[in-house]
Amino acid sequence: MDLAVTLDDNSGVPLHRQLHEELRRSILSGRLPARSRIPSTRALALSLGVSRTTVTQCYEDLISEGYLQAAIGSGTFICQHLPEELLRAEPVRRSPKLNPPQKQPLRLSAYGNRAHNSARPERRRPDAKLSFGHWRPAFKQLPLRHWRRLVTRHSRSNGRAVFDYSEDSLGFEPLREAIAAYLSRSRAVQCEPGQVLICSGAQRAVDLITRVLIDPGDAVAMEDPGYLGARQVFMAQGADLSPVRVDESGIVVKELHKNSNSNIKLVYVSPSHQFPTGILLSLSRRLELLAWAAQQNAFIIEDDYDSEYRYGGRPVPALQGLDQNESVIYVGTFSKVLFPSLRLGYLVAPPRLVEILARAKWLVDRQSPLIEQYALTDFINEGHLERHIRRMRTLYDRRRNALVDAFSEYLPSRVSILGENAGMHLMARLRTDLGDQELIARAAERGVEIVTARPYYLRSKYQGEFIFGYSNLSEARIREGIRKLSQVLNLIDDF
């Protein structure tokens, strides 16, 4: 145990008295807990650079005062019970939360004030036994054996670079090459590895982009309803947010033209599987959006968060692949195709933004963890990623079907499903007279958690839609959950 004690040779107070005072305070404040053993006089003297006599004197005083007790042959211990009268001695420095200092105003930056008002981590109720409120990967099916093997491979002693600081602010180059190739074949994204920037997730990517492009008061547009995490980043940055409604073809691009604030610098879209509606941005809307961005000299963030999962129908290429004007910044993540706590994602920058994003990333964050980048490179190059995605695609397809079938079976004619046959969640309207908060509460009584799309609406009118995540629920649990939900709905509505 290193006891860190402050002694001042120049203070005029004898060292043994300073030491006595320090130890006394430490014991009374609980920093040295009752019944714990303190170092021997020899060890402490050596550690503090004082004479053994100094320490011995000090210990003897503390023993006689009742703070310490010596056990023959075992050492010296802090007494379990401290003398009462000593607790009422001169005030000791306690941990700040017990003695709040006199109130001084907290002066935050403008960003600090906005962040303080905007972001609240959602404290959810402890996981209901059966929750449709998550759209996370199936944890039972994670490819952990391969992943562990690759992490172990790169945590061995013959590595050097893998443990070290890196100067490559874009991220591990072989990983960027693997990602560029993967994106080209699976998403028709056109890029060189030098345009790929590894970061710790999509949230990080959106914040990085926003910080280098958007000043307070600048106009940013996004889908409405749209992804709340992105909205919070834009608002914390002080953007003037223009929500744009979504119809059955996706974001209504002509409303970007009509917008009274015509100086929109950035628009955020999720064109493969709009969050939360699940709608696919049609080809003509894509071309409209790209034309608008080119004419406007605006950037588009394409958040492609779960595009690997489409069931039936053709794979849909990324918007970025159609972009001929360096407008699109493509954001992807491994949170949904591997696991969320890995914190690895990437953005693909148009060439004219590569340098500034690399520098900003370097300033803020240096690099992402390297062992995982090495492991992920092998994971992609050895084919495990695409094999895993194919397996999960099949699994999630089955689970979505189970959900849709359960709707038909238990809630016939009550459910209208929106959006594409894709992804890890769907949005649906439920026909019922019950208010949504009431429905949520009654479902919770039966151990089922459901969530609405309300938090994602800004200006468009929330129409009572619910979001059902199914990717991490077995088919049996999905059926059970919908059956229980139907009990609530049928019970109430048949009254």
Place this chain on the structure above:
Amino acid sequence: MDLAVTLDDNSGVPLHRQLHEELRRSILSGRLPARSRIPSTRALALSLGVSRTTVTQCYEDLISEGYLQAAIGSGTFICQHLPEELLRAEPVRRSPKLNPPQKQPLRLSAYGNRAHNSARPERRRPDAKLSFGHWRPAFKQLPLRHWRRLVTRHSRSNGRAVFDYSEDSLGFEPLREAIAAYLSRSRAVQCEPGQVLICSGAQRAVDLITRVLIDPGDAVAMEDPGYLGARQVFMAQGADLSPVRVDESGIVVKELHKNSNSNIKLVYVSPSHQFPTGILLSLSRRLELLAWAAQQNAFIIEDDYDSEYRYGGRPVPALQGLDQNESVIYVGTFSKVLFPSLRLGYLVAPPRLVEILARAKWLVDRQSPLIEQYALTDFINEGHLERHIRRMRTLYDRRRNALVDAFSEYLPSRVSILGENAGMHLMARLRTDLGDQELIARAAERGVEIVTARPYYLRSKYQGEFIFGYSNLSEARIREGIRKLSQVLNLIDDF
């Protein structure tokens, strides 16, 4: 292989012609590389949701045009050599870097512009065979066996939470408890686990703090010479930087009082082992600094980056432990006690800043990777961290002594060492007529890299000091390096 192809049912152009055009472009642009195999007609038809006939027709056309060739029994391949005349057909969409779009002005935010001017990842020469220019941990001695075991332990299938999103923006609670206890006993830091925020390294912590406290034009003070990474963060944020000189007792606090800009909101110090000078901030200066901050209602960032390594003398408690006014934000990192690419660090916030820092972290970055947080918790609680630190302390002590002895042996009377007997580097003046750039070049000729302290100076006068990192060099290599350096110095100066 998923071929992502854009087909439009509504376009009026027959699907087989659209497909033909898409494939042709993909082949000519190199997105489908020469000699690679394309999917069977059946597989592609299934994947695209078109009839097999459509695909077959398309493939036959491409074969007759010379783009594809069929190998009986093996499948269909893209030709190695494409017909020349076809390369001069209508222009195809190439990757953007080959056809730069017409130049549109790049409109960055104010932060973007400052970041663009300020931060440049230092591209170092490839590692010289023998470099004193790094102060990174000894990689050969990393405790990898224990670390790997713990990472593997937490990458097993029975985990759930360890793979998932977390709502705890401060970081994994058991890790925060372990860190709080560790800091209390080793650094006399006073805090509850609820004041600890896990982040991806000290750079991240400094940026987070700066972003929520500092607006462009706000005054920030730091030691001069001082840590360049911190300076870059302050400048990118638009701070009005006040460099304050350092003497043999550390930062000269009375210059904070005298400073014409008397509204300093934040000061950045490294009091245990000032970077780069190695000086220890004396007790009286610590108390002065804390009194100044209290009166000023300013915050102090205490960067305690390698404080675990002190050789001889008493352990020095953190500044934070003396703070009674919630002024000090303590920043620590595992980069130097474990390994840099792990990207785990933390800050200890005074209670009044916990909420805003937690929210800002959530906004920007959600969480740090969980498997490593779980592993690190066990690593600390099972005693491995402190055992490893003790071993490294002994090792680095020996290495520092080897360096000092080598100075005495090979460069007698030429070297004045500054700062404390601590850390992973030391700063020293070399008495020589040779200019420092010349010395660096001649040392490089002999395969030895040395670096100066010049980059860390802002306004104070650089006095020709060099920085010698020794933690990742064996004693033999240290001797060899100084011997070679002496050859340069003795050769030149004796001319």
